[in-house]
Amino acid sequence: MTVTKFMQKGFTLLELLVVIAIIGILSSIVLVSYNGYADKARLARTLQWASSVNHLIGSEAVGVWTLEDLTGGLAKDDSGFNSNCSVVGSGLSAVQGVVNNSVNFAGSGYLNCVNPSNLQIVGNMTLTFWAKPSNVASPSRQNPICKAYGGEFCLTMEPGGSLSYFHGSCGGNCSPYIGWGL
Structure with a gap:
């Protein structure tokens, strides 16, 4: 077997x-x-x-603020027009950004670029900036870029997370804005 x-x-x-x-x-x-x-x-x-x-813009740029250096209370303009912005208020600090440094706005501080002739809008314009908002508390809004609020232009981060832009004279009533969601 x-x-x-x-x-x-x-x-x-x-x-x-x-x-x-x-x-x-x-x-x-x-x-x-x-x-x-x-x-x-x-x-x-x-x-x-x-x-x-x-x-593309190259030599046509009238204001370039890389925010690399805030020494002397100034944000230096790298465009060659020397439209330096002064640091106003408190809470601004230089921090490591995605590319080089950036500015952390953690208080009441802002950058004031006054109104030099090279920054007065006389035609088309291109505006670029990087922002990483960490807190836009309701009901306030934050204006990362604003030239003569109620005047030439203002870019605003709204509390709900949208981005608004105003261009032109509003005569004290700056509504409606053009809005984009972020």
């Missing part, structure tokens, strides 16, 4: 579950690192766009 041994072919349920668990762990690690790369790619595209705008 001979005993035939059958060879077992295939995997046990436990082995399959272990493989599935390992694949799940590896895919979660890849997914977490992918999200970081997606954010970096989005930021790189924005940096490239900002750089192309700066190169």
Whole structure:
């Protein structure tokens, strides 16, 4: 009498579950690192766009404030027109930004660029800026860029997270704004 041994072919349920668990762990690690790369790619595209705008405008720029240096209470204008802005109030500090330094507005401080002739709007204009709002508390609004409020133009971050822009004379009544959601 001979005993035939059958060879077992295939995997046990436990082995399959272990493989599935390992694949799940590896895919979660890849997914977490992918999200970081997606954010970096989005930021790189924005940096490239900002750089192309700066190169396109080139010598036509009438005001360029990189906010690299606030020494002497001034934000220096790099356009060559020397339209330096003075630091007014308190709560402004230089911090590490995405590209070089930036300014943290954490109090009542602001930058005052007065009204030099090269900043008076006489035609089309291009305006670029980077902002990372951490707190726009209701009911207040914040004006990251405003030239003679109620006058030439004002860019406003609203408490609800939208961005508004006003251009022209409003005669004391600055509504309605043109609004964009952020």
